Amino acid sequence: MRHIRLDDMRIFKDAGFAMNLVHDSENFKIINFNFKAGQELPVHSHDIDGELAITVIEGEGEFLGADGAAIPAKQGDMLVSEIRVPHGVRAKTEMRVVVVIAPPI
Structure with a gap:
């Protein structure tokens, strides 16, 4: 077990x-x-099987996708996607996100 302080x-x-x-x-x-x-x-993808979750822990911006897609994102919002699906993030304010990737790449 490990305790991690993201504020650090x-x-x-x-x-x-x-x-x-x-x-x-x-x-x-x-x-x-x-x-x-x-x-x-920038919007990108990975040619492997797996999933990712992008969670906004501070600030506001957008989750980005293929063909110019943009989904508003603010503190507490999460995007869950296959790793093969194009994804990215753009900040409108100072923005912090945590990305979980399984399996790791």
Whole structure:
């Protein structure tokens, strides 16, 4: 068992978003991304089987998808998707998300 304080990872960068590996095991991976307003994780996908969950823990922005799709996202919102499905995130304010990937990539 491990106790992790995500607030200790509350770091933002002017050039590019901040990424913190929270947990990595053979079962799943957890990553904390911190975005300043206007920053984004571009829409992408992975050619493997698996699922991911993106949870907004602070701020507001959008979950991004294929063909310009954008879903409003704010604190407490979660996107669950297959890893093969195009996905991304764009911040409207300072925004922090936690991504869980299973199996890990």
